[in-house]
Amino acid sequence: MSKTLFDKVWDAHVVRKIEDGPDVFFIDRHFIHEVTSPVAFLGLENRGIGVMFPERTFATADHNTPTINQHLPVEDPLSANQLKALETNTGKYGISHWGLGHQKNGIVHVVGPENGITLPGMTIVCGDSHTSTHGAFGAIAFGIGTSEVEMVLSSQCIMQPKPKKMRITVNGQLGKGVLPKDVILYIISKISAAGATGYFVEYAGDVFENMSMEGRMTVCNMSIEMGARGGMIAPDEKTFEYLKGREQSPKGEEWDKLVAYWETLKTDDGASFDEELVYDAADIEPQITYGTNPGLGTGISTSVPKASEVIDGEASFKKSLNYMGFNEGDSLIGTDVDYVFLGSCTNGRIEDFRAFASIVKGKKKADNITAWLVPGSHIVEAQIKEEGILDVLTEAGFDLRQPGCSACLAMNDDKIPAGKLAVSTSNRNFEGRQGPNSRTMLASPLVAAAAAVTGKVTDPREFL
Amino acid sequence: MAYDKFTVLKSTCVPLPLENVDTDQIIPARFLKATKREGFGDNLFRDWRYNNDDSPKEDFVLNNPTYSGKVLVAGRNFGSGSSREHAAWAIYDYGFRCVISSFFADIFKGNALNIGILPVTVSPAFLDKIFKAIEADANAEVEVDLHNQKVTIVATGESEGFEINGYKKNNMLNGFDDIDYLQNMKSEIGTFEEARPF
Numbered sequence: 001m002s003k004t005l006f007d008k009v010w011d012a013h014v015v016r017k018i019e020d021g022p023d024v025f026f027i028d029r030h031f032i033h034e035v036t037s038p039v040a041f042l043g044l045e046n047r048g049i050g051v052m053f054p055e056r057t058f059a060t061a062d063h064n065t066p067t068i069n070q071h072l073p074v075e076d077p078l079s080a081n082q083l084k085a086l087e088t089n090t091g092k093y094g095i096s097h098w099g100l101g102h103q104k105n106g107i108v109h110v111v112g113p114e115n116g117i118t119l120p121g122m123t124i125v126c127g128d129s130h131t132s133t134h135g136a137f138g139a140i141a142f143g144i145g146t147s148e149v150e151m152v153l154s155s156q157c158i159m160q161p162k163p164k165k166m167r168i169t170v171n172g173q174l175g176k177g178v179l180p181k182d183v184i185l186y187i188i189s190k191i192s193a194a195g196a197t198g199y200f201v202e203y204a205g206d207v208f209e210n211m212s213m214e215g216r217m218t219v220c221n222m223s224i225e226m227g228a229r230g231g232m233i234a235p236d237e238k239t240f241e242y243l244k245g246r247e248q249s250p251k252g253e254e255w256d257k258l259v260a261y262w263e264t265l266k267t268d269d270g271a272s273f274d275e276e277l278v279y280d281a282a283d284i285e286p287q288i289t290y291g292t293n294p295g296l297g298t299g300i301s302t303s304v305p306k307a308s309e310v311i312d313g314e315a316s317f318k319k320s321l322n323y324m325g326f327n328e329g330d331s332l333i334g335t336d337v338d339y340v341f342l343g344s345c346t347n348g349r350i351e352d353f354r355a356f357a358s359i360v361k362g363k364k365k366a367d368n369i370t371a372w373l374v375p376g377s378h379i380v381e382a383q384i385k386e387e388g389i390l391d392v393l394t395e396a397g398f399d400l401r402q403p404g405c406s407a408c409l410a411m412n413d414d415k416i417p418a419g420k421l422a423v424s425t426s427n428r429n430f431e432g433r434q435g436p437n438s439r440t441m442l443a444s445p446l447v448a449a450a451a452a453v454t455g456k457v458t459d460p461r462e463f464l
Numbered sequence: 465m466a467y468d469k470f471t472v473l474k475s476t477c478v479p480l481p482l483e484n485v486d487t488d489q490i491i492p493a494r495f496l497k498a499t500k501r502e503g504f505g506d507n508l509f510r511d512w513r514y515n516n517d518d519s520p521k522e523d524f525v526l527n528n529p530t531y532s533g534k535v536l537v538a539g540r541n542f543g544s545g546s547s548r549e550h551a552a553w554a555i556y557d558y559g560f561r562c563v564i565s566s567f568f569a570d571i572f573k574g575n576a577l578n579i580g581i582l583p584v585t586v587s588p589a590f591l592d593k594i595f596k597a598i599e600a601d602a603n604a605e606v607e608v609d610l611h612n613q614k615v616t617i618v619a620t621g622e623s624e625g626f627e628i629n630g631y632k633k634n635n636m637l638n639g640f641d642d643i644d645y646l647q648n649m650k651s652e653i654g655t656f657e658e659a660r661p662f
Contacts, residue, residue: 015649015652015653015656016649016652018631019630020629020630020631021629021630021631021632022629022631022632024646024649024653026653026656026657026660028660028662035496035497035548036496036547036548036549038498038499038500039499039500039501039549042499042500042501043643047643049643049647052650052653052654053657063493063496064497076497078497078498079497081497081499082497082499085499119662121661121662122662127547127548127549128546128547129545129546129547129571131547143546143547143571144547144571144574145547145548145549145552145571145574145575145578146549146550146575147549147575147578147579147641147642147643148574148578148642150643151642151643151646154643154646154647155643155646155647155649155650155653156653156657157646157649157653158642159631159642159645159646161629163570193484193541193544194484194540194541194544194567194569197541197544197567197568197569197570198570224545224571227541227544227569227570229570229571250662257661258661258662261661293484293486293544312483312484313483313539313540315481315482315483316482316483316484316539319482409488409493409546410493410494411493411494411496411497415494418516428486428488428545428546430486430488430489430545431488431489431511432488432489432492432511433488433493436492436494436511436516437511437516
């Protein structure tokens with residue numbers, strides 16, 4: 001029987017099927033961080049149970065870490081306490097821990113792939129909804145809650161009903177200045193922030209086949225923003241090329257054997273999906289959001305739509321525009337911007353910094369802009385320096401901060417002040433997401449760079 | 465963590481007729497810094513509920529003494545966004561045991577079930593009827609009967625069935641959780657693990 005990529009990976013991980021219930025689902029890799037794990041470890045202690053396979057769990061500190069002066073003690077006592085708890089808990093159970101200051105430290109969804117911990121055909125979970133990022137490698141990867149973190153620690157399994165399957169195909173050639181971020185923002189704007197709830201998505205078509213691994217990660221990362229539990233892309237030569245030789249990637253004969261297996265994973269001809277959507281790459285221009293959920297976005301050259309043109313209900317839509325300070329029909333280009341954030345598990349990789357630098361090179365940061373440029377990991381930070389990107393940024397008046405989730409969720413001190421407007425390469429524009437009463441417009445690194453040098457929402461194609 | 469059994473809940477409701485209530489509104493990230501599961505209810509809907517100076521916003525429903533109860537009734541796509549179980553903890557800690565909506569985000573729904581909050585998905589039309597009943601009488605009660613998978617507007621007697629898989633239903637009725645189940649499967653899991661290629 002013809003199977004999809006998703007079916008093949010899912011079915012290989014079902015330990016037991018419960019009648020009229022979920023599957024007992026085996027997890028190959030488990031990532032943990034300081035925010036959603038402490039209560040899970042407390043749960044283990046309260047029950048008097050241990051960690052079943054500590055070598056299958058990997059810890060990094062990212063959500064709550066400062067992005068400057070990481071060599072100094074963390075000032076916020078609550079944040080320091082969470083970091084300490086992660087260190088203590090991982091030490092107690094023998095779990096690998098790349099804490100603050102460790103040379104491999106960084107955002108969990110950046111460090112997993114760059115160290116070869118993430119592999120095709122795996123199941124990967126983390127107490128973070130953007131775990132879907134790892135789907136770029138042909139893994140089934142999704143976010144879980146803390147109760148499930150406790151399940152994985154104690155039994156390496158969770159209870160999951162198998163989601164429905166959706167395939168999103170984008171064919172054609174992407175236009176000038178259109179990045180992977182624009183592709184996913186475009187898709188979400190078409191189907192809404194709830195359009196894929198209940199589904200697991202496979203991305204297919206030339207656009208994704210031709211996309212780099214970094215770009216595929218950006219796309220899969222935001223699957224959750226249309227409600228999908230996760231998204232994945234069939235592993236191919238690019239996937240293998242990216243992973244080969246990474247620190248924890250399998251080597252030698254084992255590698256060859258796995259590549260042969262991974263090549264069998266792609267969706268069979270004739271396999272069926274519960275839902276199929278097809279888009280044309282030529283219809284996608286650089287995107288930007290104007291509302292308070294990621295589905296409320298549009299092409300940068302267009303204007304804020306009318307309530308009748310969006311899927312969301314009128315009351316929510318109007319509340320959203322009111323919060324953002326926009327009106328139906330407003331043009332987005334020319335909007336004054338206060339902050340620019342480049343970073344996060346969505347756009348904190350080397351390609352994102354290359355794209356940003358391509359626009360700011362030889363120009364100056366606009367005076368009204370505060371810019372936070374935050375690499376996704378120390379490895380990305382080192383690449384930025386090696387490739388001379390740091391010099392370009394410095395000459396243009398930008399500083400580089402240290403790795404972490406930073407202003408994406410503003411748990412640390414990187415908070416956009418109340419009322420200020422940020423153009424952000426992160427993944428969520430919810431009310432107050434980047435700081436109480438702050439306002440967020442999501443966009444690609446090119447759009448962020450164009451805003452950073454002009455001080456306004458600007459079409460990046462002007463600079464290309 | 466074990467939770468109270470859920471059988472029949474008859475309660476007044478708190479109405480929140482907004483769509484896309486995301487987890488950052490349910491509990492903002494800056495309140496996720498605890499290492500214990502305590503006190504999250506105080507920060508439930510923090511930025512909708514309080515001004516920057518911590519004074520209550522009078523127009524928000526949780527600050528309106530007219531409405532109270534163990535059932536939160538919310539618009540479509542409730543709980544979208546982050547996987548933070550803290551959102552479910554905050555709702556539970558505040559005193560809710562059931563959330564009724566016409567559509568839930570997946571992760572929130574799973575988290576709610578795992579900690580003993582019953583997410584009840586009703587049709588948009590029935591959701592509207594519940595909102596209208598509360599609008600007509602702030603003390604209108606609903607009865608959520610898990611055993612019979614039925615929610616009833618007490619004043620009018622109108623009711624609608626809801627879906628839940630048999631396994632989760634049994635857990636909720638008995639206060640069991642998944643970890644109890646998985647602990648009994650450890651040797652089967654161990655054998656499965658040995659055969660994994662990575």
